[in-house]
Amino acid sequence: MGKEEIPADSGSIENDRVLLERYMEKLKDLDAELLAPEDEIALEEAFRLAKRVLKPEELIDRFTAVADPFYRSAAWKILLPIYEEMLDTAERELGPEAPGTAAVLNGLAGIYRYMGKHEKAMELFLRSLGIREKAPGPGQPETGDTLSELGILYSIMDRQEEALSYYTRALEIQEKFLSPENLGAVRTLNRMAFFYKGIEKPDKSEELFSRSLGLLEELAEKEPENRKVMAYTAGTLNNLGVLLSEMGKLEEAEETYGKALKVQEKVYGKEHPQIAQTLNNLALLYFQTTRYEKAMILYTRSLEIMEKFGKTEHTGFATTLNNLAGVYVQKGRQEKALELYTQALEIRERILGPDSPDVAKTLNNLGELYRILGEHKKALPLYTRALRIYESTLGPAHPDVGTTLNNLAGLHESMGEYETAIDLYEKALDIIEKEYGPDHPYFKITRNNLLGLYEKMERSWRGR
Incomplete structure (x- = not known):
């Protein structure tokens, strides 16, 4: 006689279903920028209950959807065990070639990619792609999504030809399925724009951001109040604004940031961390064009927004403090600048550790x-200390090492230690020339500093 099974407590299962739906309701429409500890608890509790009451297909469908904001906020400690358990369930219950298994493989691969485990991520993405490419019919949107994710991975791994190939294949599929609910083509165009920006082809990058905005405009004509379309539009405008600013197209950049802010305020209201980011970018443009009062107003408003939403222990908050301190330096308010730089340094050291390049930036300032x-x-x-951090993390020939050597040389010059200063200027020149060439402004600044020191020394000798 076989073992007698104990029947499930139907009342308990039904209670779990009710509880699960309450948690799933809490997890609806979460903002990745505003996740709180209680949201993480809700995700963990929902997953615990879902394992009891949902079939594997439904479990995977629902959790890959609600996990998205946690994914975008890099909540890996929460997501990694959930995705690993889902993969075990999918392979056991659905089979290694099931579409649900492919979805979990794709999500888990993305987590590994963000954690820097690139080879493991590649293995899982390729497994997912293999399953999805076997799906009946022409290329499906999910196949395009995995191809696009592989494009990012290969780009990070500095395998540029393969990255571009995957992006191109992804876009061919995703454009066929473009809709307000499926913005894969927009994501891939933005990723390709960043790819070309990274290989110093800004004109191509600008073209792709503009193409992305064109697709979003088409969708907005059909659904003008669609929040997802508006959010992607604002994000793409912001990215384009950064690019235009870096290209020296400052008037166009200012106009683009203005458009981004209008769309963001329509989506999020007047105060939101996304708006704070765009304000930061516009403030930097004002700083670069010596409009210090405007820069100060926007940086201050950005800090107020982040403080309101509890974002003070955040790298973005430290960056804004750092940038606002720079404005105060230009306005001759050194004591206020000192206060803000010190605050920025303390936050960066807590969050990033004492040997982060961002810590070195504030030390330099x-x-x-x-x-x-x-x-x-x-x-x-x-x-x-800044020099030591840069040399150990970025390597002794990195341009940030060169600029720090230039600053350190200037200090030794101010202290009257001319021979030390000359040695440091020459080391800085060598690094900067190899990276940027002799026509770059950084090279010219350092060379002029060295020539100025030689002239100072010559005058000193003449006066003896």
């Missing part, structure tokens, strides 16, 4: 401020 104030003994250890 603080060193420069102390040099301006004539407090050389305070400036020297800051520059020295």
Whole structure:
């Protein structure tokens, strides 16, 4: 006689279903920028209940959907165990070649990619792609999505030809399925734009951002109030604004940021972390064009928004503090700048650790401020520490090492230590020339600093 099975408690299962739906309701329409600890608890509790009451196909469908904002906020500690367990369930219950298994493989591969485990990510993406390409009928949108994800991975791995091939194949499929619910083609065009920006082809990047906006305009004509379309439009405008600013097309960039802000305010209201980011970008443009009062207003407003939403322990908040401090330096308010740089440094050290290149940036800024104030003994250890961080994390020939050597040379020059300064200027010139060439502004600045020091020394000798 076989073992007697204990029947499931139908009342308990039904209670779990009710609880699950309550949690799933809490997880609807979450904003990746505004996730709170209670949202993470809701996801974990919902998954625990879903394992009891949902069939594998429904479990995967529902959780790959609600996990998206956690995915975009890089909540890997929460997502990794969930996706690993879902993969085990999918392979066991649905089979290794099932569409649901492909969906989980794709999500888990993305997590590994963000965690820097590129070979593991590639293995899982290729498994997912193999399953999806076997699906009946012409290329499906999910196949395009995996191809696009592989494009990002190969780009990160510096395998540019393969990255471009995957992006191109993805776009051919995704454009056929474009809709407000399926914006894969827009995502891939934006990714391709970043790809070309990374290989220093800004004109091609601009073309692709514009093409993406064209697709979004077509969709907006059909559904003008669709929030997803508007959010993607605002994000693409913001990205285009950054590109135009870097290309020196400052008037076009300012206009583009303005459009982004209008769309964002329509989607999110007047205050939202996304708006804070666009305000930061526009403030930087104002800073670059010496409109310091406008820059100060926007940076301050951005900080207020982030403070309101509890984003003070965030790298973006530290960056805004750092940038606003730069404005105060230009306005001659050194004490206020010192306060903000110090605050930015403390946040970056807590979040990123003491040896992050972003920490080195703030150390550099603080060193420069102390040099301006004539407090050389305070400036020297800051520059020295920044240099050590850059050399250990980015390598001794990185351009940030060159610019720090230039700053350190200027400090030694201010201290009257001319021979040390000359040695540092020459090292900086060598690095900057190899990276940028002799016509780059950074090279010219450092060369002029060195020539100016030689002239100063010559005058000094003449006066003896």
